[in-house]
Amino acid sequence: MRGHVLRRLPSALLILFVASLVIFAVLRLVPGDPATSLAGPDAGPETVAAIRERLGLDDSLPSQYLHWIGGLLTGDLGPSYAIGGQSADLISDGLGATVELTAAALLFVIALGTAFGVLGATARRGWVRAAVRALTTGALAVPPFVTGVLLVLLFAVLLKVLPPGGHVSLLTAPDLAVQYLLLPALCLALPSAAVLGRYLKDGIERALAEDYVRTATAAGVHPRRLLWRHALPNALPPAVTLLGMQTGHLLGGAVLVEAIFAWPGLGQLAEQALTRRDYPVVQDLLLLLVTVFVVVQLITDLVYAWLDPRIRWE
């Protein structure tokens, strides 16, 4: 396992390096200017010049890049231009909320996806399969910004059982935090759950057609065990890879969902920072997300190997 991690390290670092270049370049290509957005709508040129001077935006691009990377290597993520405070503080504040949201969404994805997949593949009753199909289709067809508003209308406005948005840290008040977490996590999870459900359904159907399931059936194994013990474990490894991909989507999708549920996470921070051209925050944040993705990929590989004994022994 350590060997695997070590082997992947150089290419992971390469990705991060290229990503940092791309992020830096793209941000400079985007029109707009941190100084003008910071100056406010009625500022004159002298105000803008003063701000540019203060932020070091008149330095050459390579020197700005090196300054950023140098800072990162020494653990200094730099100050936020526009939002206020240090980039590191902003990101660590948002990271907690986003990790809570993504993790909860991931749980939903796994739970709902498995339910969709298993029911879709094995349910005998036609209406159950139809319901699963309706749910998965709906989850993919209705965009999160509509799902989110509908969920809020239903659970917060009509039933008044859950808050419409906002965030309480799991660390300070877990009981309340969970109530804030439910709707956004569900909203974020639905499309991915539908994708996972389809994938698992397909995998389970495939696995159930395999010879080894016939072997087990011939041994008199109960259909329930055929599903959970024989078919599902074989459908899982590829689903884990998919889940790894979906984690990226969840982090990306957070931009929308966080806005709808007033969730103070990285998605909101990213959007805010990008809107104000807060270069250090956007740069740090995007690089962080790329890092997370790379790490998730690595974890996915390890979990895959753990789930599939054939990989372990190769």
Add this chain to the structure above:
Amino acid sequence: MTELYPSMPGRLSRRSALRSAGGGALLLGFGLAGCRSAVSETGSAGQEGSAGPRRGGTVSVAINSDFTPSLLFAQSSQSYQHRLIYNTLTRYDDRLTPHPELATSWDYAADGRSITLRLRSDVTFHDGRPFTADDVIFAVKNLQNPARAAQLRSTAAVITGFDKRGDHELVLRLAHRVNNLFDLFEFMIITDRNSVEEALKGTRLNGTGPFKLTKWSPGSGLSFVRNDAYWLKDRPYLDAVEFRVVSQADALVSSLRTGQSQLSFQVPGRNLAVLKDHPDLTITPYDTGAGATYLGVNTTIAPLNDRTVRQALAYAVDRDRLLAQSLGGYGLASAAPWPKSSPAFTETGRTHYTHDPANARQLLKSAGHTRLDLPLLHLALPGDTAVAESLQYDLKQAGVHVTLQPTDPATAQKNLISQKMPALWTMSHGFAQVQPSTLAVSAYPFNEARNTSKFHSAEYTRVVQQAWTSPATGAAAGRLRQEISDILLDEAFIIDLVIRGNVQIAARRLHGVTLNKFSYLDLDHAYLAG
């Protein structure tokens, strides 16, 4: 962030029982059924009592964008916390008559070249340091710094000398007479001069205001608690105030509908319809006007350099429909920038241009055009897009075919202040709600020296300068205001569409909320009825 949720009242009502049941069903597996609910009652009150003012309670304010410390000294879209943490020297009433705040009284010199301010002596900052004239001197000098990006810098820059007479009396000497000094006093927050850099980073905001900032959670909100040593006796009533960042309009509405927030000024007009009939909420439009939606015209681009063409555009737009459909009916359709409360407001000015496509076509024809193709820049936000679409349709009826250019705010801002706007754009401007002269010296679109429309006219410059440096009241002032209005309407480089007032949505139990002219939230006298 600890106190963003009000706690659950003790007695189990039918509704809360229902909620526990529903919530419990939903929380299945979390083992939380029967625990505290995160669904708040409408505003949590202190003790039971009558409908009169009373102490206690927490008010949650929903804001659509977070506090930006670096813009502490500029007017940004979010200045609500300014008057909670800080005070200003004076405060206007609706008729633009200043009233004492930290300044108890003032005297203008006869030539208008200096003013003597007498300050309250019983004021301390949150850290206990007494407030003195030095703090005022610092505040003025601070705004003179271009890096602060203060819109009223030009007015602050007129103050050239400070004569301190003891700790609580101060004479400000002016380079020349200006008539919007009290705009500055309304605008300028008095901050602790020792911690201004920390304030700009958002780490420490030390003021003299009724509430102390206990925590700023970027992206999430601000928490304030009552300043027990506030100079206004027995005020404020409220124990605490929460600012909750809810950037998305629909989420903002939901937050209010569910009682999670009790106060907001930032619900877009289109979203207000759902709140209109809500039993627990009251909607209060302020007709003082905090800003106006306008159609900007780049006067250097042919054929828009022709005033007639610009006037045709002003006739082509249907302000009433725009108001009704894109802004939910909250505001005042007006061709002039002035809100009803402005001394410059006239009904003839407001209705100078009304929807008249035939006239618009006629004017275009007279200028030698039957069809124009022009770009129109707007912010890529839902409300702004709706306005732009509405304008596009109206202009098309007059033969002006515009291509929309949805643009992200940062790029738009850069184009705006670096004079790089395309032929047409639509945005909002402020500063028409105070002294009319302030508009032309502080609001960039109207600036006589340098504006986005690249409009120059010696006449405009002369009138503006004259209006700014002459007394604020009297017949001459009225005449100058009229002249400014006439020029603005006639030249039509900024075509005003709708004056947007602040629309306050508040819980029915919340009373005594006011805003100053720069949308600083004043909760000195606010209370939650029983």
Add this chain to the structure above:
Amino acid sequence: MTASELLEVRGLDVEFTAPDGAAVRAVRDVSFTLRRGETLAVVGESGSGKSTTALALARMLPGTGRIRAGQVLLDGQDLATAGPQELRQVRGARIGMVFQDPMTALNPVLTAGAHLDEALRAHGRGRDKAARRARAAELLDLVGIPDAGARLDDHPHQFSGGQRQRILIAMALAGEPDVLVADEPTTALDATVQDQILTLLGDLNRRTGTALLLITHDMGVVARSCARVLVMYGGTVVEDGPTAEVLTRPRHPYTAGLLAAVPRLSAPSGTRLTGIPGAPPDLARLTEGCAFAARCALAEDRCRTATPPLAPTPAVPGEESGTVRAACWPAAERHEPLPAAPPPVPIDRPRPGAVVLTAEKLGKTYRGRGRRGRTVTALDGVSLTLAAGETLGIVGESGSGKSTLARVLAHAHPSDSGTLRLGGRDVTRPARRELHTVRRSVQMVFQDPYASLNPRMTAGEIIAEPLHAFGIGDRAGRARRVEELLLLVGLEPGAAHRRPRSFSGGQRQRIGIARALAPEPSVLVCDEPVSALDVSVQAQIVGLLTDLQRDLGLALIFIAHDLAVVRQVSHRIAVMHRGRIVETGTADEVCENPADPYTRALLAAAPEPVPAAHLPRPRNTQVPA
């Protein structure tokens, strides 16, 4: 029904729904009985319905399969109508099943122990996990897995193919069933391993008294393992009787034809087998009448109009009457054995000419994937020569390196060491241009006619591909050549426009041969060209290759694992083992007087279709056909 009759199948009809919605009767009116402790073989070719019959017993039919009519009585309980709960109690506990492919029949993510544990707990065998584990170890030991206790925690991929089949057998035995249904249990295995597995099954039958129902296509396996045999064709039972009797004196022309088509190890080199002409029937299109009628030399009019019932046949000399039943109108009236098939005909083939291909000390290692980079030596100093018009047979079991050798000879893969000469030129590592000419003279026929033809191209395109690659002819010329080649391999020219899917296995292999012949090679490397084909078809393809060699003067490399086929077609044989050639010699010499112990083991393990005890020396015998 007597007490000893364990399983009785009456009038079993199984139907599938084809993708186009048509009903396909895969099994029609099958009846047989199985007594306690009996061994019964069901033999037939692809599509005969034998596997479907086996699966239908425990209602394990896949997909759209369903029992349309008939009964499956297990001690009087009709499984054809049993509910899911009852079936679960029967599966594993009363009927144990072993399937063909041990590579896919075990769950890759479960350990051997977990497999057995599942089977045990399904029937409440063993009080707790520990008890079941102990029993699992016992079972593994019983089926002959060494160090059984320690290997419980290994996963399937850590076992060899034979060991996996043993695990499957252990699983089937876990529920202590009364009958073991083994569906082609040894088809995927090497001959020596097959021998061990068959021995194991026989031992188990004797020791535990478990009845054995063995499904196979291999007459040799039948002869070796079962007392009674059921021959199936086109979904029906065509013949049923004691193995010794059926294999020596078949009543049904199909059985006779099948036996005649099986290559005998004892048949000398250079003889020709008679295959059954035609191809097995399309089940979806079967009408009334004997399914075999279209291919039967003895068919009469009634055979084509009325389905013959399975009825006792009159006794023939040397046999007591009524032991054999056959579904054949003429057989019911015949009192003597079927007319003798001609003995294997020696072919007149030209003497081998000059040496065209020489290999010296070829070596090839594959680097295993993964971090250890385990290397596998596939070829270890292999030397051989091949003359024009000569056939060199190469035999060996899986992993012996024979397929690698074929690929190296045909320049599909380069060798790591050694030299390869073609007509005296060194072509070990040819340059790009040279490789082209080398490839033109050395072509290859592949084992799997399903996998070696691009499913997206028509037969014509496939055959024309080498012509195109070597720049032979223009468009019209190529089309003519394709037509010629199709005729040469015995296909209609019209076949050019069809895709591989619409051909039968034998036809596909003919296309593969036509493709290989397209650039007019001098050497043809055939890698297991017949091992994926049914016996009756196998004989046709072998015959075709022999004919082509004679007519075109080809030098042939004929690779196979079946010694009998190799002996028949080859001038000389090379035996491969672990990447080396352990023995070479003329075909007859290697088979009659093997020098290497490995060759002897191979010969000993090859099952003969007719037990030696029942059969005089083949050369003198009238082999029935």
Add this chain to the structure above:
Amino acid sequence: MTATAPLPATGKRPRTAPRHPYRAALASARGRTGLVLVALVVLAGLLAPLLAGHSPTDQSSQSLAPLGTPGHPLGTDDLGRDLLARLLYGTRADLGIIVLSVPLGALLGCLFALLAAVHPVLDTAVQRLFDLVLAFPGLILALAVTAILGPGRLPVVLVIALAEIPAFGRLLRGGILVEREREYATAARVGGSSRIRVLTRHILPNAADPLVVQIAVSLTVAVFVEGAMSFLGVGVRPPQPTLGSVLSQSVPYLSDAPHFAAGPLITVTALVLGLSLIAEALNREIRR
């Protein structure tokens, strides 16, 4: 060698050549239902100019007219535009976007996969490239791309295509790795075909099956992305309607005027359902 396959082995029925799997898939019940749904949506889009009684951008003072209003069967939106016209033209716009972007993404993905097949070093490089694309949060990317290119169809098409590149690329790369070990590929090499020819004529057509299924899936994703981009204000240039933009405009009125959102929601659902049915049918036939 023998029939363990449930059905009598295919290929023994010379009476009719087996149909191409794609055609068989589309002829199955599932495939046919899917096809009908997709065809309905496509027809609605294609025939928008004929079916819509109004221009999708014509406004009136009649805001938020309910369903069944004379002249406006689906009602009007907040700016008084005919919702039927906006729905039809929106569908048309979406179709225009997805039929451009998904094939573009597929094409680029396949080109990269082919590049990867050439040499192991290129393979590694291409894989890392895919990782890089996947690692960027899509919507942030969408904001950046649109900010650079300006508003319009182009950035939407590019963002979707970019997002689809790794999906197709990885799929084809995997397929090529599997297929090139198949015997027919070896046979083609032995038969003298050049590397390029083996790759393009033999391996590619066989590795392409999963791509066809992926196209159906990706079309769904494309509609999804278009919606999200519209919501973020970086979609197609207004006032041109798209399904996503009509939907995001309807959000403020979800509780008061749900019919505003209903049209696009039903259309998108029909499209997604249709495509997923087709994908499933294809999957079944290809695996057969």
